[in-house]
Amino acid sequence: MSEQLPLQRFQHWVAQCPDKVWLRQPVAGVWHDFTWCQVDDQARRLAAALQALGCAPGERVAILAKNCAEWFISDLAIQLAGLVSVPLYPLQSAESIAYVLEHAACKAIILGKLDEPAKLESGIGPQVLRLAMPYPTLRADYQWHELQAYAPLPTAPVQQADELLSILYTSGTTGQPKGVMLSAQAMACAAASSCAELRIDERDQFFSFLPLSHAAERFLVEMNSLYSGAQVAFVESLDSFASDLRYIRPTVFFSVPRLWTRFQQGVLERLPQRKLDLLLRIPLLGGLLARKIKRGLGLDRARILVSGAAAISPGLLDWYRRLGLVICEGYGMTENFAYGTFNRPGQVRFGSVGRPMPNLELRIADNGEVLFRGPTLMQGYYREPELSAKALEGGWLHTGDQGEVDGDGYLRITGRVKDIFKTSKGKYVAPAPIEGEIAKNTWVEQVCLMGSNLDQPLALIELSPAARSQPREQVSAALQATLAQLNAALQPHERLSHLVLVSEAWTVDNGCMTPTMKIRRNVLEARYAALVSSLPGKPPLYWENC
Structure with a gap:
């Protein structure tokens, strides 16, 4: 392997440009x-503190925090001390945190x-020994200023390619989270290859706000910035998100479908779709309007826009394309450090998740399952040898997703x-394609198809915030049109009997979504079982609790 391992790459920048700004952190509105x-x-001082406090090489250290400069510093310190990082989701439940800390035996x-x-x-x-970053947080045994009082660690360990660097726990959509073991080589190969392929360099600017405990943010932002030398700015809070984004104006921006939908809804609340369509068709004025919208979002400098972690509607992608914002959808898993297929800028094919990234093999199994093989694959699941052998059978990562590859290699x-x-x-x-069609309706925030042992499938729908403020007749008419159009295109056994508009939002707190904002189908099926059984004979468009 020719790539520098993460600590080598970090030391490269320290030696080459020690006084260049890498991280930008807002605190109380001040950058x-x-x-x-x-x-x-700071990383060497924290590493020395970890060692002095009894953390031995190879032991696990968890990080529980929202994104900030100190998250990066902590991650580097853990590596410098020869330890293994275990990132936790800030939205994780106490029960889930307890499980991971015990399962990984975090020191x-x-x-x-x-x-x-x-x-x-x-x-x-x-x-578990508690150390605190310099922010209001949980009770801790040691505060940041105490940890920074240690003399900097004089030497760094020599990382090995197959060294376990981090255990990333999956979000647990169907059960307990699994600990994905990622090596130094896996992280290095993913970042070095993507920076070269996408030409990301020191001139670029990242904006970090999605959980760094998620493989996609860790890879696309933390590791890609480390390997490219690009600057990273962090969001201060949810309240300051929009203003922080407008201030930074990143050149590379990664988000998830739910947020892309929220951005769209924000634009349409100020400028209804019909008026927007009319203005965009007017020469010159349309271009001026599109540039104004991009500046308002803070994306006017963005040259690489990425959507991942869940499927995004082709209709939503087309809506952004008309504004001059071409979103590149990608696909990967924690098990291959989110390094999978990607729609490169200028080579985007809507409805696909792109072509394999360099040094990665893609194969479709006889049952339609997507398989990957390459240097970014996990070492296995921590303390789960049987699950590891099954997931990596034959040297290929068995993703659990079904897919098709076209003649040009797009998945x-x-x-x-x-x-x-x-x-x-x-x-x-297969629910995914049908859900994608329903999601094209802008009143739809989230959708979940159900149908196991039912005569016909049905769809549970969480309405968008904008839809909840509209006259019910208007929303009903739009959704009835969607249902009629969809059923006309489906096979008889796929046609939906009902669209059920649920009254309560699906959130992490009520257990309907994972910390990575994925729907928990088994939870929704159980939650709405009684409602579903009462639907026969009721109108095809059904409002819960009405």
Whole structure:
């Protein structure tokens, strides 16, 4: 392997441009800059503190914090001390945190910015040493200023390619999270290859706000910035998100479908779709309007726009394209450090998740499952040898997703192997493509198809915030039109009996979504089982609790 490993790459920038700003952190509205040299000094001091406090090489240290400069510093310190990082989701439940800390046998936890820290207190047992970043957070044994008082670690360990660098726990859509073991080589190969392929360099600017505990943000922002030398700015809070984004104006921006939908809804609340369509068709004025919208979002400098972590509607992609914002959808998993297929800028094919990235092999199994092979694959699941052997059978990562590859090598995901269900008529239905069609309706925030052992499938729909403020007749008419158009195009066994408009939002707190904002189908099926059984004989468009 020719790529520098992460600590080597970090030291490269410290030596080459020690006084150049790498990280930018807002605190109370004031931006604080961290140079490569300053990050190195703080990381070495924290590494020395970790060792002095009894963390031995190979032991696990958790990070529980929202994105900030100190998250990067903590991650580097853990590597410098020869330890293994275990990132936790800031939105994780106390029970889930307790499970991961016990399963990974974490010696210590580094705590940072959290929205509701009191809810998480019970998840951290007395056996775990608590260290705090310089923000209001949970009770800690040591504060950041105390940790920074240690003399900097004089030497760094020599990382090995096959060295375990981090255990990333999956979000647990169907059960307990699994600990994905990622090596130094896996992280290095993913970042070095993507920076070269996408020509990301020191002139670029990242904006970090999605959880760094998620493989996609860790790869696309943290590791890509480390390998490219590009600057990273962090969001301060949810309240300051829009203004922070407009201030930074990143050149590379990664988001998830739900947020792309929220951006769209924000534009349409100020400028209804019909008026927007009319203005965009007017020469010159349309271009001026599109540029104004892009500036208002803070995306006027963006040259690479990425959507991942879940499927995004082709209709939504087309809506952004008309504004001059071409979103590149990608596809990867925690198990291959989110390094999979990608729609390169200028080579985007809507409806697909792109072509394989360099040094990655893609194959479709006989049952339609997507398989990957390459140097970014996990070493296995921590303490789960049987699950590891199954997931990596034959040297290929078995993704659990079904897909098709066209003649030009573009992959289209058609559903989850486990999500496909059989109706009472014995016919199989793949929910993902149907959900994608329903999601084209701008009143739809989220959708979940159900149909196992039912005569016909049906769709549960969470309405967007904008839809909830509209006259019900208007929303109903639009959704009825969607249902009629959809059923006309589906096979008889796929046609939907009902669209059910649920009254309660699906959130992480009520268990309907994972910390990575994926729908928990099994939870929704159980939650709405009684409602579904009462639907026969009721109108095709049904409002819950009405």
